[in-house]
Amino acid sequence: DTGVSQDPRHKITKRGQNVTFRCDPISEHNRLYWYRQTLGQGPEFLTYFQNEAQLEKSRLLSDRFSAERPKGSFSTLEIQRTEQGDSAMYLCASSPPGATNEKLFFGSGTQLSVL
Amino acid sequence: SQQGEEDPQALSIQEGENATMNCSYKTSINNLQWYRQNSGRGLVHLILIRSNEREKHSGRLRVTLDTSKKSSSLLITASRAADTASYFCATVPNSGNTPLVFGKGTRLSVIA
Numbered sequence: 001d002t003g004v005s006q007d008p009r010h011k012i013t014k015r016g017q018n019v020t021f022r023c024d025p026i027s028e029h030n031r032l033y034w035y036r037q038t039l040g041q042g043p044e045f046l047t048y049f050q051n052e053a054q055l056e057k058s059r060l061l062s063d064r065f066s067a068e069r070p071k072g073s074f075s076t077l078e079i080q081r082t083e084q085g086d087s088a089m090y091l092c093a094s095s096p097p098g099a100t101n102e103k104l105f106f107g108s109g110t111q112l113s114v115l
Numbered sequence: 116s117q118q119g120e121e122d123p124q125a126l127s128i129q130e131g132e133n134a135t136m137n138c139s140y141k142t143s144i145n146n147l148q149w150y151r152q153n154s155g156r157g158l159v160h161l162i163l164i165r166s167n168e169r170e171k172h173s174g175r176l177r178v179t180l181d182t183s184k185k186s187s188s189l190l191i192t193a194s195r196a197a198d199t200a201s202y203f204c205a206t207v208p209n210s211g212n213t214p215l216v217f218g219k220g221t222r223l224s225v226i227a
Contacts, residue, residue: 004157033214042203042217043158056214091157101207101215102146106157 002026004107006092012113013082020078021110025094032075033104034067035091036060043091049075082114120218121204127224134191136221138204139184145207147180148215149189152201161189161202166209196227 005024013019025032031050035043046065047057051072061067064082069075079086089111093104122137140147146165150158164171164180164187171178177190191198201222205215 035217040219042205042219045214045216048214089155093158101213102163103148103160104150104158104215106150106159108157109155111155 004092004094004105006090006107006110008110009108010111010113012115014115015082015084017082018078018080019082019112020076021090021092021112022074022076023092023107024074025092026096026105027073028096029094029105030072030097031095031100032069033093033095034075034077035093037089037091037109038087046077079112082112084114087112087114121202121221123221124219125222125224127226128194130194130196130225130227132194134194134198134223134225136189136202136223138187138189138218140187140204140206140218141185142206143209144182145209147178147187147207148205149176149178149187150203150205150217152203152220154200158203191223194223194225196225199223199225 007022033048034046037043045058046061047067049069052069064080067077089109091109093106095104120139128134148163149161151161152158162173162178164178175192180187201220203217203220205217
């Protein structure tokens with residue numbers, strides 16, 4: 001069990017640049033979630049996939065954000081024209097079939113700093 | 116938005132003491148879960164309690180749920196320095212099919 005893997009661990013970018021993060025879930029997990037966490041707060045839901053279908057998106061996910069899971073395996077989260085308010089930890093999680101919303105397995109996150 | 120509200124926001128205790136954290140939530144739930152997060156890392160699932168359960172144990176953890184008060188508590192007994200972390204409650208609304216909603220967390224410091 002290799003766990004949920006996120007890449008990169010840290011990203012520093014300048015305002016206005018585009019960034020892309022990758023998440024590799026645990027192999028047999030069909031659900032994949034993206035959360036965002038700022039300092040001192042709990043994770044806030046962004047979006048989730050069941051296999052390759054994106055089933056729900058939060059209002060937090062502005063049109064500058066896009067997520068994909070093209071083959072139902074890994075996922076990417078892209079932020080276009082980054083703003084300083086996008087600085088946060090971006091967490092990916094996955095869960096197995098038959099245990100929806102009963103236990104999420106989280107990656108270590110990607111820490112984004114927008115200068 | 117965050118449904119859960121943990122209390123206290125921060126807690127500092129001596130090793131060997133018990134730590135109690137509380138969580139209140141707003142809407143009816145299917146289940147409630149507790150997660151732990153070490154600084155700068157992802158979250159780790161600790162325990163799940165369903166809406167029809169009142170108490171659950173796992174090792175040194177004890178969780179209670181009071182659906183009439185929309186609240187839960189997490190008790191860590193005989194705390195260790197390694198228990199130092201942030202603890203979050205997360206709820207699944209009654210439909211059961213919407214993603215987990217996390218609270219703001221309690222930062223626990225266990226001093227050796």
